[in-house]
Amino acid sequence: xxxxxxxxxxxxxxxxxxxxxxxxxxxxxxxxxxxxxxxxxxxxxxxxxxxxxxxxxxxxxxxxxxxxxxxxxxxxxxxxxxxxxxxxxxxxxxxxxxxxxxxxxxxxxxxxxxxxxxxxxxxxxxxxxxxxxxxxxxxxxxxxxxxxxxxxxxxxxxxxxxxxxxxxxxxxxxxxxxxxxxxxxxxxxxxxxxxxxxxxxxxxxxxxxxxxxxxxxxxxxxxxxxxxxxxxxxxxxxxxxxxxxxxxxxxxxxxxxxxxxxxxxxxxxxxxxxxxxxxxxxxxxxxxxxxxxxxxxxxxxxxxxxxxxxxxxxxxxxxxxxxxxxxxxxxxxxxxxxxxxxxxxxxxxxxxxxxxxxxxxxxxxxxxxxxxxxxxxxxxxxxxxxxxxxxxxxxxxxxxxxxxxxxxxxxxxxxxxxxxxxxxxxxxxxxxxxxxxxxxxxxxxxxxxxxxxxxxxxx
Ligand SMILES: *Cc1c(COP(=O)(O)O)cnc(C)c1O
Numbered sequence: 001x002x003x004x005x006x007x008x009x010x011x012x013x014x015x016x017x018x019x020x021x022x023x024x025x026x027x028x029x030x031x032x033x034x035x036x037x038x039x040x041x042x043x044x045x046x047x048x049x050x051x052x053x054x055x056x057x058x059x060x061x062x063x064x065x066x067x068x069x070x071x072x073x074x075x076x077x078x079x080x081x082x083x084x085x086x087x088x089x090x091x092x093x094x095x096x097x098x099x100x101x102x103x104x105x106x107x108x109x110x111x112x113x114x115x116x117x118x119x120x121x122x123x124x125x126x127x128x129x130x131x132x133x134x135x136x137x138x139x140x141x142x143x144x145x146x147x148x149x150x151x152x153x154x155x156x157x158x159x160x161x162x163x164x165x166x167x168x169x170x171x172x173x174x175x176x177x178x179x180x181x182x183x184x185x186x187x188x189x190x191x192x193x194x195x196x197x198x199x200x201x202x203x204x205x206x207x208x209x210x211x212x213x214x215x216x217x218x219x220x221x222x223x224x225x226x227x228x229x230x231x232x233x234x235x236x237x238x239x240x241x242x243x244x245x246x247x248x249x250x251x252x253x254x255x256x257x258x259x260x261x262x263x264x265x266x267x268x269x270x271x272x273x274x275x276x277x278x279x280x281x282x283x284x285x286x287x288x289x290x291x292x293x294x295x296x297x298x299x300x301x302x303x304x305x306x307x308x309x310x311x312x313x314x315x316x317x318x319x320x321x322x323x324x325x326x327x328x329x330x331x332x333x334x335x336x337x338x339x340x341x342x343x344x345x346x347x348x349x350x351x352x353x354x355x356x357x358x359x360x361x362x363x364x365x366x367x368x369x370x371x372x373x374x375x376x377x378x379x380x381x382x383x384x385x386x387x388x389x390x391x392x393x394x395x396x397x398x399x400x401x402x403x404x405x406x407x408x409x410x411x412x413x414x415x416x417x418x419x420x421x422x423x424x425x426x427x428x429x430x431x432x433x434x435x436x437x438x439x440x441x442x443x444x445x446x447x448x449x450x451x452x453x454x455x456x457x458x459x
Contacts (some may be wrong), residue, residue: 010045011082013225016328026082029142031212031223039328041265042225044081051273054078055244058236072096073133076236079269080134080229088140090166094129095233097121099241099389102358105370108351110377112385114370115247116355117238118392120362124186125395126317127234127259128158134230135220136162144218146171148211150197150204151221152255152316153183154394159220160192171217173197173204180316180363180399202307202322222258223324231259235266238389239276247280248386253368253393254284254293254340255318257329263391264332280389282338283382284329285372287313287348287365293326294342301330314402314413315348317365317394339381345413346428347371349406353432357459361396361403407434434459 011026017038024030026042033040058076061069068074068086072095083089099117106114119127132155139147146169147162149155156172163170170192174184176199187194197204205221212219222228239246250267252260260282270276286294289312296305307322323329332338343351351374352367369390376382396403405411406428413426439446 010047012043012045013040014043015039016041016331027142029218031209031219031225039223039325040225041328042082042229046273048273051078051275055240055275058240067091067093070096071133072237073130073230073233076233079236080233082141082226082229083137084141088137089133090136090140090162091133092123092129092161092165094122094133094230095237097237099238100358100360102355102360102370102390104358105351105354105360105390108354109370109373110384111373111382111388113387114373115389116360116369116392117234117241117389118360118362119234120366120392120395120398122158124154124157124161125182125398126154126158126363127231127391127393128154129161130234131222131227131230131258131262132158132162132220135224135227136166138224138226139168139218139220140166142218144216145169146217147220148173148208148217149220150174150201150208152201152319153180154317154398155221156192156194157183157186157190160187160190163192164190169193171195173208175199175201175204180401182395182398182400200311201320205322205324221324222256228258228262228265228325228328231262232266232269234259234391235263236270238391239270244276246276246278247389249283249382249388250280250391251283251285251369251373251388252391253315253318253365253372254286254329255290255320255323255365257284257293257323257325259391259393260284260338261325261328261332264328264335264338268332268335279336282332282336283341283372283376284333284338285341285343285368287315287318287368288342288344289313290319290321291342292321292323293329294340296326297340312413313348313364314345314411315364315368316399317363318368339376341372341375341381343368343371343375345426346431347374349402349411349428350431352403353406353430353434355392356396356403356434357432360392362392363394363396363398364402366392366394406430407436409433409435 015033311321351371
């Protein structure tokens with residue numbers, strides 16, 4: 001196996017708290033600072049002289065067939081030098097996600113143009129794969145035999161797949177109640193031990209963190225800084241696809257706030273290394289019912305973030321009340337002169353339908369980006385001429401119920417269903433509904449339907 005481009009480890013862990021800044025060896029099995037409990041960064045002693053032409057190396061690898069080069073994460077391995085042996089790498093060819101124009105969504109948001117990078121086209125259907133491959137590499141480096149996470153779905157799906165590929169136990173803690181079926185299906189299929197906790201996401205998180213201290217489980221939630229190392233490569237791949245031209249804005253949905261933190265770190269590292277001339281501005285978008293970061297900003301950015309006790313949104317991937325990485329997110333927004341926006345359930349649902357009209361399916365959480373942009377353009381924070389990229393985080397097929405309910409006028413913010421609806425309120429308006437039509441099995445009738453249809457332009 002080629003070890004080309006796998007530099008010797010120059011990595012260490014460092015507490016992000018400015019009053020602490022304690023450092024640890026990268027081979028220590030810790031998730032937060034032992035001194036103060038703060039979040040940790042993976043840091044590197046860069047050998048700048050060796051990195052001056054690294055972008056050319058990254059570009060050259062696009063012609064290679066080696067799995068470490070075709071991975072949209074490990075292609076950038078000079079900027080992930082915590083790996084001590086290529087044998088630690090478990091790859092499913094993660095990353096490699098397309099960047100597309102979304103002209104209708106651009107118009108809807110009030111922008112001249114909009115590009116979307118669809119992380120939902122990862123092997124398990126979300127950007128979690130970018131981080132899971134690096135988290136799993138660190139797990140292998142530490143010799144872990146079992147990996148675990150708490151998750152509303154996509155992290156479990158990804159962990160389950162990478163654990164299966166690595167041949168270690170995968171254990172996922174999922175909250176009781178609403179969880180998108182596509183994601184649960186994946187965890188089960190990939191053979192993870194799936195523990196449905198009688199509690200919400202935050203309860204599941206607290207339990208798994210405790211168990212990672214008291215048992216040999218290796219924790220692969222995004223509190224683990226090695227996850228974010230993989231997610232930072234979304235920034236690298238995006239820029240590579242743009243010939244290293246930096247956009248004005250990059251927009252992401254925010255749940256646990258790991259992804260915005262990772263993007264911030266990725267862009268900042270490229271900038272610090274002199275590989276890009278400026279930073280894009282980051283915008284993170286939260287759902288109204290799960291917007292603790294937006295509330296912290298609105299309340300004047302003082303003290304600690306106040307968790308939302310009962311986070312509520314149909315965008316289950318961002319239904320998080322107590323985001324682990326909030327301080328890293330604040331730092332990323334500081335670095336990039338970024339902003340935090342809030343959107344309603346109705347705005348998320350309509351933005352998702354608008355992306356659909358561009359031929360782009362995504363999870364509800366992902367559509368929060370376009371909804372957020374619409375707000376930010378109308379508030380004159382984002383210029384209509386700006387060069388904007390929205391990161392679509394998850395695949396449409398993760399949560400098909402949401403989509404069908406929207407288009408058939410049956411999407412409610414509060415609903416209980418057994419086989420049929422037993423209780424429903426808070427109906428969302430299917431602004432851009434595309435409802436299936438009942439027609440007889442009769443060619444004469446259908447002929448007329450089709451001829452009528454051809455009289456009008458396509459939707
Ligand atoms: C995990 C996830 C998010 C939220 O990302 P954070 O890093 O937790 O902020 C958004 N959308 C999808 C589809 C996700 O899987």
